[in-house]
Amino acid sequence: MQMESKTDSYKIGVGHMKEHMPGMVEAYHGFTGSCFAPGALEEKQKQLIALGIALYANNEVCTMYHVEEALSKGASKQEVLEAMAVAAAVGSGHILSQGVTRVQQALGSLTYGKQ
Template sequence: MQSTELDRKVDAYKLGVGHMKELMPTMVEAYHQFTGSCMEAGVLDAKQKQLIALGISLYANNEVCTYYHVQEASAQGATKQEILEASAVAAAVGSGHILSQGATRVQQALDAFAAGMQ
């Protein structure tokens, strides 16, 4: 996918939010204030926060947020390597989530099923 297509998707999101703001200005402004405050540098710098947001976007399978946070992480100075490492961390967490459910819930279901078979 070319950068212009990615830009169009992010721009379409921004346009959509603009239309929402026309009908629900208080909600949209509150959202922007909240997210803006969350992404400001603090103990974690803005680049680290964008990399965290990227990982969550990937885990949530949110296409527009993924593109947006890659752009924002880059704008905050993240290198390709840092962006890819953040993606790898998200992959590890995502697969760990499935493994933990397999080791707990699936085993519980198997145990319950086996108990019902007796």
């Protein structure tokens, strides 16, 4: 399935959901609209942040959506790529931080096989 069709499918799905749960969908759109509105951070910056989170969460539809939105808010391809690189650094840093804490704790608590 093409990426555009996936984001279109999401939008269509939300439309169908709104038929059954209009208050919930409107509340969600109100909340996200407020979150992405210009403030101390520009809309472009917010979209780049959302892109990083979407990548970290392995959410394909949100990744495509936030790339499109970041570009529409004035982000360059280089800025999108740098946001992706930061997400990769945070993702690998997350694994490293858990490895040096939790794995080391687990290894330290083992009563057998210590070297």
